[in-house]
Amino acid sequence: MAGSPARPVPRAALLRRSPAVAALCAAALGAGLLVAASPQAAADAAVRIHDIQGTTRLSPLAGQQVEAVPGVVTGVRTYGSRGFWFQDTRPDGDPATSEGLFVFTNSSPTVRAGDAVEVTGTVTEYVPGGAAGGNQSLTQLSRPSVTVVSSGNPLPPAQVIDARAVPPRYTPEGGPDAGGSINSLTLRPRSYALDFYESLEGMNVRIGTSRVVGATDPYAELWVTVKPGERPSPRGGTVYGSYTAQNTGRLQVQQLAPLADSPFPRADVGDRLTGRTEGPLDYNQYGGYTLAARELGEVRSRGLEREKTRPQAKGELAVATYNVENLDPGDPQEKFDALAKAVVTNLASPDVLALEEIQDDNGPTDDGTVSAEETLRRFTEAVRAAGGPAYDWRSIDPVDKADGGEPGGNIRQAFLFNPGRVSFTDRPGGDATTATGVVRERGGAALTHSPGRVDPADPAWRNSRKPLAGEFTFRGERVFLVANHFASKGGDEPLAGHHQPPTRSSETQRHAQAASVNTFVKKLLSADREAKVLVLGDINDFEFSGTTEALGSGGVLRPAVLSLPRAERYSYVFQGNSQVLDQILVSPAVRHFRYDSVHINAEFADQNSDHDPQVLRFRP
Template sequence: MPHIPRSAAVGAVVATALAAGLLVTTSSAASADTVAIHDIQGTTRVSPLAGQQVTDVAGIVTGVRGYGSKGFWIQSADGDADQDPATSEGVFVFTGSAPLTVEAGDAVLVSGTVAEYVPGGAASGNQSLTQITKPTVTVRTSGNALPAPVRIDAKSVPAAYAPAGDPARDNSVNGLPLRPRSYALDLYESLEGMNVRVGTSRVVGATDAYNELWVTVKKHENPNRRGGTVYGSYRAQNGGRLQIQQLAPVSQQPFPKANVGDVLNGRTEGPLDFNQFGGYTLVARQLGEVADKGLARERTKRQAKGELAVATYNVENLDPSDPQQKFDALAGAVVANLASPDIVALEEIQDDTGAKNDGTVSAAATLKKFTDAIVAAGGPRYAWRSVDPENNKDGGEPGGNIRQVFLYNPERVSFTERAPGDATTPTGVVREGGRAALTHSPGRIAPGDAAWADSRKPLAGEFVFRGRTVFVIANHFGSKGGDEGLTSHHQPPVRSSETKRLRQAQVVNGFVKDLRKVKGDADVVVLGDINDFEFSATAKALQDGGALRSAVESLPRSERYSYVYQGNSQVLDQILTSPGVGRDFAYDSVHINAEFADQNSDHDPQVLRFRP
């Protein structure tokens, strides 16, 4: 293909470019002493030229992004010019405005300042993206062939995820030499800004509201039977995962809707970016086609007459302003997919005015609308019990006042009402006729403890099923907000939020121990959105001293998940039982949301069936 100068076209947009801070020229060849892209990228995560001016950096434009972080990528036309696999031959040029002056295939010279941009800010712990800022751009020729893409596949991505950080530098990997043949994150960093491609790959993270999905290039890496990739430990991060976006605006090219287990067929090719919400991301100039593999929403087995079915379901900030469609879908799932459990612990029920910050704390209207929808779906007329929180004291959306709520089917179970507690009065454990009892039912556990500051307080209640008392404790532990991502420059990443959940788990564990001191074989079910993994310190603290057992661990490892985050299928929602419940139970993580682009909640509900 001939090289066609575009001086006329460039001249037509010079005024626009100058106004946007991007100076475009159309002359000259590179001088002999100019810096190459691999010199900018260097052999570590941080450019050796950061903060310095560079002149006439030569490259071929491989992609132009006119939205979000606006700019374009350039790559050396000489392949791996320095023959060093640790140095990338591509770099992002940040224009700060719509880069209307270049297009893929242009041969350019770029002068500007080398910078390390940390998406999300330094406090996020994210790695930085090397880029050229405040650029002056010379378009030399157009219509050039793009550099051949580097293929990312199961063979090229190392099994190990990341090196251990340097203890002398706060466990940062920034100063360590890249070893792309040894670590997945080092490989991706060595390709930052370069034209890459993946072939036919399985979708492991459904299309989200931001028009992105996740695939894996390692089909045998911790798979589950529904097509996902399971996050099974802090050392099994699944390096084959890669986020996929597209360069074309959605207004010009709709992004495909994909569920977990679908397949992205054919060639997906474009620059490898690094962003705040997922780390290394293939920004597709050419996007493959999604093949629908027909993933179905699961349905659990209905409980037998003598079985008590207890469920937990995070309904994601439900309030009366949500469309009736959401209420109907959630209610239909309770009836059809969860088989109308006897007791349902709900998380994220908002007050009657939702996120409107007007002092309202009652959720009666929310619950009536939801329970009415369950009846309309063919389910039972559930009763409910809860404790209204203090205004804006339990975290979540300001004004939303999320809380846990018990729904129960009065035709199957009864609720033992004992001087209902309020937002600040703790429930306790007493002996009554040789049995354990709560001082307040429903009641909140230790609401004044610092563990629950700006967090949802546990809700405890007494139920009776076929003459047997069952204590149920509904939880919504502190979120993982503030934790560093798996691609953090700290390795291992800092999990700062765990401290709070650990203390919360200790408080709940102590309460269960109090119940068991009064009645050793008491049936206790602790459940909810624990916001932590089954192998975490939080889960271990809940089980301390044998007070509780994790029901999710009764499942095969590949089936342990209730949530999908960045392509990792993982446990956040849990049910734990006291020894009195025994081991003869059925447990089901009912996959109806987390794997789907069309979600009614981002969590999958959990169901436990046992005979008290």
């Protein structure tokens, strides 16, 4: 392996693997040319788990057959990737070498925790999700033959993972000679968090009472932090503040018991996973290092409540953005009602609401339908039934299958507005392929098409949602809104991947999209430097990202979320990191405003959407 010399295979292991060599050695022993080793010496020379794991992320014995590797079973998984973990009870004392290993059996294992076993198999490096995804590999034994030596043995003591054990630095950087990969670097578990976790791969570990920073999801997993003081949010999460502040204390927790036998607990952000949680340390494609709990603590609720923003004053215009997660008429009425109630109760019925992920009238059915009239009718009726205003709406139907998202769904943005408070300026001619322009009218800027799409022919919007522009009037003042849903982060490499820093390939398209919107805003400000412009929606990128920087290039826009304290800047929770994806940016003429990220979904196991809505109030 490049950069790290492979450990020599112990001679006893070579003797076992090669019948020809074994025969020659037997003859030599008989002739007195070799001295037979004692049984204890032979056992000492045998391949052990730490020999297989080695001091880097890749096994020095990858691809080789090993025989009679000893250890005690510490956990059994009978679903998903079926197999078991076992651990050597005679560690080598090197903190860089793990003493635990996963054995992939493919079918349900017959061993139990506490069985002392000897395993023969092939050493493999399995990359969860495939090599193209950028994940680290999991060292394991495949095609195993297992011998149970005894049962009922005590398990190896669990390695404690806590704030003192996990280093504050997240990862070393990958070397340029290795293409940015950290695979060949010798592990430094006292220096880097990823090295610390890797040095425990497959071993029995435990955590004590820990704060939940990622709510229970539909796949029966949650996230905790073992570092209570690491960038906490006021509501109990852990805030992601930069590309070099990855939050080292985060750890995913699953359970080994089948859900039918032991339902996974429901937890919200800020709750506590109390007591002892113990089991093997796994690595998977959906979160990296994961505690596969053989013993799971209890969730203690901290009673997190959904936020409510204040109502706008008479002279304030309230503008909001909300990703409603693939809403279509095929969804149960309960989803429409819950989303509508949130608009009325939690968002205080904003004057204008930009919606993302409105699907066509038959959702994922792929039959050429592009209209979303039924989707929007049902949603606005649900708002009225919840006590809200009789919202009107404007949108533009996309070309079938041209805007990405769920296949057949034809998602798009839409404007809802309260005609009792604000008026929409209709300028006909906008459609899926026609770009709206900017003209000067009565001493100010105006759109040529309202609603209209922003530069839909730009390659930046290929297979992605095109921005929707609209012209509104509030108390005699024009306000321009551009509703967005930028390209997703799909395809980016994970934080815990083997390339460090990870490759963020999806940024390329978002940067181009940001430049397109920035150019359009500059046209508005060129026609009227005092134009009041709000660019809002699911930007799918952070407030510190290059995407946000490109949106504001030239000083034409500033992110309103920066008006919040750092610990309150988030609209989404991903792998235990509370982070910004949804944004509202304002032009210089919007001088005084109040901004609120209204936390009603992302921190909860019970979600109506995976995004939190954003509200901005100002006096035009």
